[in-house]
Amino acid sequence: MNAMTEVHLPNNYVARDYQRPFFAAMQGRILRAVMVWHRRSGKDKTALNWLIPESQRRVGTYYHLFPTYNQGQKIIWDGIDKDGFKVLDHFPADLILKKNETEMKVTLVNGSIYQVVGTDNFNRIVGPNPVGCIFSEYALQDPRAWDLIRPILRENGGWAVFCFTPRGKNHGFRLYSMAKRNPKWFCELRTIDQTIDQGRRVFTPEDITEELAEGMDPDLVQQEFFCSWTGMTQGSYYGKPLEEAEKAGRIGRVPWEPQLRVDTWWDLGIDDYMAIWFTQAIAKEIRVIDYLEDSGEGLEYYAKELDKKPYVYGKHNAPHDINVRELGTGRSRLEVAEKLGIKFEVVPNIGVAEGIQAVRTILPRCWFDAGKCERGLDALRSYSKKWDEERKCFKDTPDEDWSSHAADAFRYFAVGFKEPRKKWQSTQKGPQSWMTA
Numbered sequence: 054m055n056a057m058t059e060v061h062l063p064n065n066y067v068a069r070d071y072q073r074p075f076f077a078a079m080q081g082r083i084l085r086a087v088m089v090w091h092r093r094s095g096k097d098k099t100a101l102n103w104l105i106p107e108s109q110r111r112v113g114t115y116y117h118l119f120p121t122y123n124q125g126q127k128i129i130w131d132g133i134d135k136d137g138f139k140v141l142d143h144f145p146a147d148l149i150l151k152k153n154e155t156e157m158k159v160t161l162v163n164g165s166i167y168q169v170v171g172t173d174n175f176n177r178i179v180g181p182n183p184v185g186c187i188f189s190e191y192a193l194q195d196p197r198a199w200d201l202i203r204p205i206l207r208e209n210g211g212w213a214v215f216c217f218t219p220r221g222k223n224h225g226f227r228l229y230s231m232a233k234r235n236p237k238w239f240c241e242l243r244t245i246d247q248t249i250d251q252g253r254r255v256f257t258p259e260d261i262t263e264e265l266a267e268g269m270d271p272d273l274v275q276q277e278f279f280c281s282w283t284g285m286t287q288g289s290y291y292g293k294p295l296e297e298a299e300k301a302g303r304i305g306r307v308p309w310e311p312q313l314r315v316d317t318w319w320d321l322g323i324d325d326y327m328a329i330w331f332t333q334a335i336a337k338e339i340r341v342i343d344y345l346e347d348s349g350e351g352l353e354y355y356a357k358e359l360d361k362k363p364y365v366y367g368k369h370n371a372p373h374d375i376n377v378r379e380l381g382t383g384r385s386r387l388e389v390a391e392k393l394g395i396k397f398e399v400v401p402n403i404g405v406a407e408g409i410q411a412v413r414t415i416l417p418r419c420w421f422d423a424g425k426c427e428r429g430l431d432a433l434r435s436y437s438k439k440w441d442e443e444r445k446c447f448k449d450t451p452d453e454d455w456s457s458h459a460a461d462a463f464r465y466f467a468v469g470f471k472e473p474r475k476k477w478q479s480t481q482k483g484p485q486s487w488m489t490a
Contacts, residue, residue: 086240115185298419
């Protein structure tokens with residue numbers, strides 16, 4: 054950049070009245086912010102136009118994170134606003150050294166880097182050292198991305214902004230609830246009644262009336278325009294039965310019964326992902342007492358993790374692909390598990406649609422421990438049908454995102470579960486007891 058070139062920031066952006074409190078808070082050196090604003094309120098533009106001046110004040114890497122790579126590409130990298138202005142053009146041309154289209158990365162003249170990232174492959178973000186991050190549509194993201202980044206920002210004094218519209222009472226709701234109580238965080242929830250700029254509303258009551266008249270789902274209206282937490286993700290397979298479970302008090306503190314064996318239900322997902330549900334059956338009641346998920350670890354790791362828990366195990370259950378032999382070793386994971394002391398039973402291989410129906414049938418009998426099953430429950434709430442962009446409707450197949458591992462493992466549970474038969478026997482970890490056979 055020529056030394057005589059004068060650049061004005063923000064570029065082609067004027068904050069609306071209701072957006073100004075965010076800038077005031079961040080300029081006051083708040084390092085964490087949550088913006089729960091209604092749809093089309095300008096969340097991403099607001100956050101981006103905070104990031105750009107920051108990239109000039111502090112040289113470093115800045116991430117703009119989305120639930121998927123494709124969303125980031127559509128909304129930011131290729132995004133055009135209602136006035137025909139390209140979103141990336143908020144970066145003045147004189148600040149840009151080069152762009153990498155493949156990695157959606159902008160290298161700035163002063164050495165800073167801005168990159169659009171999809172948290173559907175969050176392991177790729179572990180190596181670098183970001184000093185500022187925008188989590189867009191955080192309620193739909195894999196929450197582990199924030200867990201991986203937060204220690205980095207804590208150490209380097211970086212900032213994080215979370216902007217989203219509610220998607221039920223999941224990790225987004227918990228983050229908002231925490232931030233609302235924490236004076237070190239900026240936290241706002243704005244409905245269409247609270248986004249007024251120079252006396253003009255972004256959406257009027259007449260707009261909402263028209264949307265309803267044209268067939269928009271009333272629950273979706275409450276979620277998208279009034280930031281309601283009580284709705285469920287559109288296209289969600291299990292949102293309604295889980296909402297009913299919460300209302301009935303079946304999601305809370307669910308103690309495990311030491312006198313009963315614990316069954317496990319595994320998903321042996323791709324890329325070394327593993328998801329395991331832990332259940333106990335007591336008469337017609339099924340207690341879902343624990344959940345374990347990790348990635349990048351072999352069966353040896355999970356065998357040790359199971360052994361750390363206080364449970365006496367009954368049956369370990371896995372999908373049919375546990376019998377597939379690996380090309381490198383010639384052994385199946387079933388054989389590897391047996392050598393580690395885990396003897397699996399194979400769950401019947403039925404179709405995904407039939408399995409989803411089996412889950413819906415069994416959910417009314419399930420009691421979930423909210424603490425130990427927190428991530429698994431978030432995943433079940435988020436598990437949804439795939440959206441067809443061209444036809445503007447949901448497909449009849451699941452969206453394979455971060456929630457799939459937990460949902461698949463729970464589906465194997467619903468398919469493979471058998472009613473317990475009572476049997477008197479002793480265990481290695483306790484006295485003689487009534488056990489499930």
